[in-house]
Amino acid sequence: MMETDILERPINGQDGGQGDLLASAFSSEQVKAGHAAGKTILILGASPDQLPLYQAAKAAGAYVIGADANPNSMARPLADRFLLLKSRxxxxxxxQLDGQALDGVASPGNDSFHQTIYDLCRHYGLPNPPSFSAVAASCDKGFFSSQAQEMGIFAPTHCESKDPEVLKAFAQARALPLIVKPADSSGSKGLSFLQDLDQFQATFDKASSTSPTGLVIIEDYVTGDQFGVEAFRLDGRCVLTAVSQRGHTGPPDFLVTRHSVGFPLPGVLEADLVPAIDRIADALDITNGPLNFDLILAPDGRICFIEMGARLSGNGFPALVRETYGVDTQDWVLRLALGIDIAPPEQFLRPKAYGIQQILTAKKSGWLDGVSGLETLREHPAYKQDTLFVKSGDQVQQFKRTIDRLGVVLLAHEDMSLVNEALSRLETTVTFVIGDDNLSPNLSGNQE
Incomplete structure (x- = not known):
């Protein structure tokens, strides 16, 4: 069944209220499920990456408390109560809760809130609290890389410090290029591609200013194909590892533009990935819950683990998993947070379809006049869902940061050729009309 997620409705001049938010993502059967009725969940953040968990919680009948510093947060209309504050x-x-009881807390798509979740779980005695080591690995890229190396797992050689002189000395001793980034942030924020030591101070300042604590990591640049992994553990075993070959903008920002799941993978990923993830999860005391990883398959065939988060991915990845694997990981996260039982799959899950999640972006900044071509795309049998984060009249930015995304489109089908055909239609027909009636291509990598 084709679905259209929320904000194309305001683009078309309609309301897009709370009923639309729910109906856009769930069938009537899901909305009536009610397995979280009587439970209260706090969701940290209310951006597009957290929106699907709000939808899942409302569909399950939970009372939802949202928290975000942005009063215009996308998911705010779905919250029964909203805390206007930073969630760290x-x-x-x-x-602010002022004695209100909680049954669970969660935040997909963001590494900033792991420590907050850890502290709230301890304060309220909530189910399935994260381990201290899982929080450390999610919030500190250097800690994760060091842990992986200690296990004999390939991770970049790195140095982590708040002192620019320490980091510069490391850079002077390594071959260029290098990657400089905040050690405790996500979504490519503050990342630089260091090709000349004369650029070091600027890259340090950029990373330090986007780190909540000023902690910066500099690491070897590992060449190869980039992959993302959405893994899920239940009862101490990995039941799912959805591997995405990533499209990205390349240096200097490496912003993700596409996830492709279900397509044939290199043999080393089929053979070696799950055992490595299980070793990492065991070492970090992650028995139940999601993990996501950034990987590079190096030219020598080794899997390089770049970073991880003990959470669901952003960029609509869980929806892609739902369409390709037939499981709702958002609902699994909800159940774990609230202490509701999950029936684990009897066998390790394999993809049942091919899927692509395409990030929608603008090639230039300006005022959005509208979108053309979506109706044609929605007629294709591989089209599943589109989510727009903007509406007519909004000011949009050229894609230079993750937050500049304009939306996502989800394509999936059992026939690989139909998915590729739908992607071609998306690339050639869907455009954002920006500024003085100029057509601006909306896809990363589109050279028109």
Whole structure:
């Protein structure tokens, strides 16, 4: 069944209220499920990456408390109660809740809130709290790389510090190029591709300014094909590893533009990935819950683990998993957060379809007049869903940061050729009309 997620409705001049938010993502059967009725969940963040969990929680009948510093957050209309604050401080949240009880807390798509979730779970005695080591590995890229190396797993050689002189000394001793980035941020924020030591101070300042703590990591640049992994563990075993070959903008920003799941993978990923993930999860005491990884398959055939988060991915990846594997990982996260039982799959899950999640972006900045070509795309049998994060009249930005995304489109089908055909239609027909009636291509990598 074709679905259209929320915000193309305001683009077409309609309301897009709370009923639309729910109906856009769930069938009537799901909306009536009610397995979380009587439970209260706090969701940290209310951006497009957290929106699907709000939808899943409402569909399951939960009372939803949202928290975000942005008063115009996309998911705010779905919250039964909304805390207008930054979500990094558990103490501030506890004060604002003012004695209101919680049954669970979660935040997909963001590494910033792991420590807050850890603290809230301990304060309220919530089910399935994250381990201290899982929080550390998710919030500190250097810690994760060091842990992987100690296990004999390939990760980049790195140096982590708040002192630019320490990092510069490391850079002077390594072959260029190098990657400089905040050690405790996500989504390519503050990342630089260091090709000349004269650029070092600028790259350090960029990374430090986007780190919540000023902690910066500099690491070897590992060449190869980029992959993302959405893994899920239940009862101490990995039941799912959805591997995505990533499209990205390349240096200097490496912004993700596409996820492709279900397509044939190199043999080393089929053979060696799951055992490595299970070793990492065991070492970090992750028995139940999601993990996502950034990987590079190096030219010598080794899998290089770049970073991880003990959470669901952003960029609509869970919806892609749902269409290709037939499981709803958002609902699994909801159930774990609330202590509701999950019936684990009897066998390791394999993809049942091919899928692509395409990030929609603008090649230039300006005012959005509208979108053309979506109706043609929606007629294709591989079209599943589109989610727009903007509406007519909004100011949009050229794609230079993750937050500049204009939306995502989900394509999936059992026939690989139909998925590729739908992608071609998307690339050639869907455009954002920006500025003075100029047509601006909306896809990363489209050279028109």
């Amino acid at each position: 401080s558990a103490e501030d949240i506890i004060i």
